[in-house]
Amino acid sequence: MEDIYSDLLMEKVDLADYKPLPEGSSQYPLEYIETNSIIKLKENEDTIYVGCCDPSNIALLENLRNFHKKRIVFYEIDRNELSGFLGEKLSNLNNRDKKVWTTAAEKLLLDKLANDAPIINLVNSTIIEAIRLGASDIHIECFSSEMVIRYRLDGYLHTVNSLEKENFPAVATRIKIMSNLNIMERRLPQDGRITVHLGDDMVDMRVSIVPIANGESIVLRLFNKKNAPLSLGQLGLSEDNLKLLKKMSGFPNGLVLLTGPTGSGKTTSLNAILQHIKSDTQKIITIEDPIEYVIDGVNQIQTNERIGLTFDSILRRVLRQDPNIIMVGEIRDYQTAELSIRSSLTGHLVFSTLHTKDSLSVITRLKNMGVEPYLISAVLRGSVAQRLVRIICEGCRKKVKPSKNEKELLSRYKLPAGPLFKGEGCKLCRNTGYRGRIGLFEMFMTDNEVEKMIAEGRREAEIRSYLSSNGMKPIIFDGLNKALQGITTISEVERAVSA
Ligand SMILES: [Zn+2]
Structure with missing residues (x-):
């Protein structure tokens, strides 16, 4: 080590x-x-x-x-x-004495302010309320006239509190104390962690503090350890996609990739896959940053870059642990890509994620990282692209007539012209018309022809047209179907697909 x-x-x-x-x-x-x-x-x-x-x-x-x-x-x-x-x-x-004195006095003052009961209560209740509402992030910012607290719920920011800006230094200091950061540092970005126990819940928060014009911007990202991972059946996969994904996850070796932007639910899907395939006869090791769900029977390892535990350095060691299945949180660089591919070649089934726009662009991305096409062709078993859309609130869902544009869009994909649905807004959904989120998917599994095309370095468009003629549906098709089923709206689908 x-x-x-x-x-x-x-x-x-x-x-x-x-x-x-x-x-x-x-x-x-x-x-x-x-x-x-x-x-x-x-x-x-x-x-x-x-x-x-x-x-x-x-x-x-x-x-x-x-x-x-x-x-x-x-x-x-x-x-x-x-x-x-x-x-x-x-x-x-x-001015030596003066300088030292000012620093010490300021530190004392900040300490005192941050340990004031009202400030402690404010920070605690902000965190507790965010956990209760299931927020994914808390944003605390200081603007020129006020300090604003916002929660990210179902992917959207909502202002939950605004206070006099004079409270900001004390709140910022309180959070720095909780996350073991330097309270005197206001010019450099700082990162820390807080663990909160709330009844049976244990919530890990990643803290990021960045200096901005009016002070600092503080973001707390919440990871609730108690959240049970979803099962494959709960992700929102169509029957065909569910079958295909199960097939891809059943190979004894190879590489399966999940793609999509940050916050598109890739990790949730990966965990659902692991949950589905875990068994007594196989050893599964994951390398994650951070561990978002704890899964019994799976060896989960948290990366820690500050002590050199990166994806590739852990992966090197994990291979000596004789695993059958390895999940690598993210392929960010050539080292991790190369090791993941080498692991797949030596008899392991490897799952990972890549930041690409659709399922097919994983091929180009791996090539751009320096991986040879013949290696991609040898190991790639399949790729899944994913986006999240908000679910129409069941408390206020109403049938609506499709607009002219919506009708056109539906007919372009040879789908019926409605009816469609929307949420009118009620107490349950805080008047947004939506509650919860679900995945949209596009996926393909490789066959001999695709392997050949990858090895020959054919263009993505050629491979896509081959796959489409063999039944692959684009992600928007999945979205439009979900709109017709009353699960989401076309505007949500369009927003998600263009991301
Ligand atoms: Zn509602």
Whole structure:
């Protein structure tokens, strides 16, 4: 596990060897250097060399990695040497005492504000209400006149509270304290985590804080551990698609990919597949970021980039664990793509996700990542594209006549001209007309002909037309059918499909 500790084993250097150090705008602010015991030693076109006194402060190193676009090399430096350097700097500025005093006083004040009962109550009730409503994210922002709290429900943001903007620093500090972040840091983005226990629920929250013009933007993403994973039957698959997906998941080896933008339900579907195929006779290992659902009988591993546990580094080790089925949360780079393909070639069934617009573009995406077409053709078993649409609220669903455009759209896909449905808005759906979401799907399984076409490097359009003539339906077709069944509206389908 040597690479996990690479940051901890950083080389020790003498600060004096790097003098003159970068200054002014090419150096970190003095306050930041002082608080975090960190300093920029040298910077060139593609690399920043940073000296730090505490190599075990992984959160800080990770923050810097996120902040800088360049490669960062960390060196350990001596704390006394840094203090000496700061002493020189500050006495040169002739305001050393004042500076230290202000920082300390401000920290005390923030601490006091953030631990005030009304602020604690506000933050707690904001989180509890979000969990109760099933929100996926909480957004807390400070605008010029007020501070706004919004929840993302079924994919849409709703304002739930607006308060005087004077409350913002205390709220932001409270959240930083809860997620173990530096409360004095307001210039660099910070990432943290909070775990909340609420009765039987355990909710993990990923916290992201980014400086904006009026202060900071805070986003909490909620992962409720208690949410049971959906079954395959609950995803909204048509009968044909359900059959096809079961078939694809039954291969002894190969690669099955799920595609779609962020928030299109790929992870939920992957978990439903695993739930469906798990059995006593097979070992299933997943590598996830983060683990969204806990599935009994499946070995789930959480990535942790700050200690070097990336998708590819875990995958390398997981292969020694003799798994039958591996789920890799996401293929983001060549290393992960190459390893996933090698695993599929050596007798494992691998599931993963890719950020592509439709089911067929996985071929081009893998090629663009540097994977040879003959390898894609050898391992790819199938691909599923997915989007989410909102479900019409059952409390206020009404039949409606299709518009001229809707009729045209339906007839283009040789579907009946209605009737269609919509939600009029009621208490149950907070007057939105929708409640809950369901998936739209497009998928294909490879056959000898498709494998040949991929290996020959044929264009996506050619492969698509072959598959269409063999029964593959585009994602919009699935959506229009769901609109005719009264599950969703055509405007939802059009919005989802164009995403
Ligand atoms: Zn309603």
